[in-house]
Amino acid sequence: MTDFTDAGEALDRAAETEAETRRRADWYTRYLMVFAAGQLVLVPMALLWKGLLAALVFAVLNLLLMAGLSVYAARQRAVLRGFGARHGSVIGGWAAAFALAIALGTSAYEGSVGFAAVAAVWCALPPATAAWGGRRRAAAA
Incomplete structure (x- = not known):
C-alpha cells in the first residue's frame, strides 16, 4: 500500500510544482x-522629435526601459517551455513593425501626428497580443 501512497504523493508534488511554475511564469505577461x-x-518620440536633444532623450529612455526589463527578466526563476521561441517571435514582430513605422x-509621413499615433499602437500590438495570449494560456491551464 505504501507504493501507491508514495506514487500519489509524488504526483501531488509534481502537480504543485507545475502550478507554482505557471504562477511564477506570469511575469512575462507583465514584462510584455x-x-x-x-x-x-x-x-511618437522617435517620429516627431527632431534634433540632438531629442535623440539623446530617446536613447536614454529606451536604455532605461530595456535595462529595467532586462533586470526584471533576469531575476525571474521560472519560464515555461517554448519561451525562447515565443519571445523571439514577439521581438521579431515588434522589430518588423518598428522598422516599417520608422521607414514610413x-x-x-514625416511630421504627421496622426501617423505617429497609429504607428505607436502598431508597434505596441505584438507585445500586447502576446501578453493577452499568455493570460489566456495561463487561465486555461
Missing part, C-alpha cells in the same frame, strides 16, 4: 505589457 506601454511613448514615418 510594460514593453507595449513603452512603445506608446517611444515611437521618416519618408512618406
Whole structure:
C-alpha cells in the first residue's frame, strides 16, 4: 500500500510544482505589457522629435526601459517551455513593425501626428497580443 501512497504523493508534488511554475511564469505577461506601454511613448518620440536633444532623450529612455526589463527578466526563476521561441517571435514582430513605422514615418509621413499615433499602437500590438495570449494560456491551464 505504501507504493501507491508514495506514487500519489509524488504526483501531488509534481502537480504543485507545475502550478507554482505557471504562477511564477506570469511575469512575462507583465514584462510584455510594460514593453507595449513603452512603445506608446517611444515611437511618437522617435517620429516627431527632431534634433540632438531629442535623440539623446530617446536613447536614454529606451536604455532605461530595456535595462529595467532586462533586470526584471533576469531575476525571474521560472519560464515555461517554448519561451525562447515565443519571445523571439514577439521581438521579431515588434522589430518588423518598428522598422516599417520608422521607414514610413521618416519618408512618406514625416511630421504627421496622426501617423505617429497609429504607428505607436502598431508597434505596441505584438507585445500586447502576446501578453493577452499568455493570460489566456495561463487561465486555461
